[in-house]
Amino acid sequence: LWPAVLSAVLGFLAFDFFFIPPFHTLDVAAPDHVLALFVYLGVAVITAHLVSGMRARTEQALRESRRMTLLAELNAALIGDVTLDAILARIAERIVSVYGAQGCRVLVRGDDGELRTAAFFPERIGPNVDRTGLSLAEWAVANRTPVGRSGRGGRIVGHNPGPLASAGDADALYLPVMTRDRIAGVLEVTGRPGTGVFRAEDQQTLTAFVDQAALALERARLSAEAAQAAVEAIFVMDADGHIRDERVADALLGLKRFSPSVTFLGSYPRADGQRIHVERRYSDASFEDARD
Numbered sequence: 001l002w003p004a005v006l007s008a009v010l011g012f013l014a015f016d017f018f019f020i021p022p023f024h025t026l027d028v029a030a031p032d033h034v035l036a037l038f039v040y041l042g043v044a045v046i047t048a049h050l051v052s053g054m055r056a057r058t059e060q061a062l063r064e065s066r067r068m069t070l071l072a073e074l075n076a077a078l079i080g081d082v083t084l085d086a087i088l089a090r091i092a093e094r095i096v097s098v099y100g101a102q103g104c105r106v107l108v109r110g111d112d113g114e115l116r117t118a119a120f121f122p123e124r125i126g127p128n129v130d131r132t133g134l135s136l137a138e139w140a141v142a143n144r145t146p147v148g149r150s151g152r153g154g155r156i157v158g159h160n161p162g163p164l165a166s167a168g169d170a171d172a173l174y175l176p177v178m179t180r181d182r183i184a185g186v187l188e189v190t191g192r193p194g195t196g197v198f199r200a201e202d203q204q205t206l207t208a209f210v211d212q213a214a215l216a217l218e219r220a221r222l223s224a225e226a227a228q229a230a231v232e233a234i235f236v237m238d239a240d241g242h243i244r245d246e247r248v249a250d251a252l253l254g255l256k257r258f259s260p261s262v263t264f265l266g267s268y269p270r271a272d273g274q275r276i277h278v279e280r281r282y283s284d285a286s287f288e289d290a291r292d
């Protein structure tokens with residue numbers, strides 16, 4: 001806005017200098033010329049304000065469109081991956097190849113409770129994170145808040161933990177990957193697309209993607225837990241006196257058809273050795289009549 005206002009003022013002075021008598025001076029001879037000059041200045045300032053507002057809204061719409069496109073491309077890459085390692089690797093790769101960052105590392109908690117690099121991209125950046133980076137990642141985890149890092153020559157020159165909008169610009173971001181009940185890891189993003197440093201709109205875009213990545217990680221975790229629970233589950237069926245019945249065979253065949261991974265472990269007789277008496281209504285003939 002202010003450059004446009006300055007242009008309006010300069011145009012006001014130029015109009016007076018070249019077109020209002022006496023010419024080539026800033027003096028105004030007639031009172032009606034003074035009114036004309038200030039009308040010109042007012043119209044120029046209002047026009048500058050309207051154009052500036054329209055430009056700001058256009059830029060905001062373009063940023064939002066770019067953000068939604070990036071999120072769609074980043075999220076589409078996560079749909080096909082179901083394992084934790086595959087999702088982590090895809091997150092790091094897409095942050096670089098689609099978003100345009102120079103490098104990305106995904107940090108997760110190890111068995112010892114320390115943050116470690118589970119995935120990174122590209123290969124040239126390596127898995128190692130310096131001590132300052134680990135400290136900022138721990139801070140982001142503890143406070144559940146993104147934090148920016150600004151450094152020169154590997155030395156921190158400006159650091160104010162907190163949202164990037166209030167912390168200032170940064171050339172590296174640390175964003176916690178949070179699910180509803182836990183923190184799955186931390187995303188370290190270095191090198192803003194193009195040139196310059198990360199700004200508030202970059203944090204908003206990356207935070208939106210991190211939220212989607214957290215859902216993908218939670219889905220992978222739940223799938224892994226469900227698979228483990230299925231492996232560990234043991235079903236016991238009391239078929240006392242009916243082990244050779246047609247209805248039992250039919251039920252087991254249906255179970256095998258819908259759950260092919262079910263394994264039959266064996267059977268055992270009654271511990272007391274007593275003879276089983278079965279009512280006629282449970283005979284194979286009755287079952288076959290009902291089935292047919």
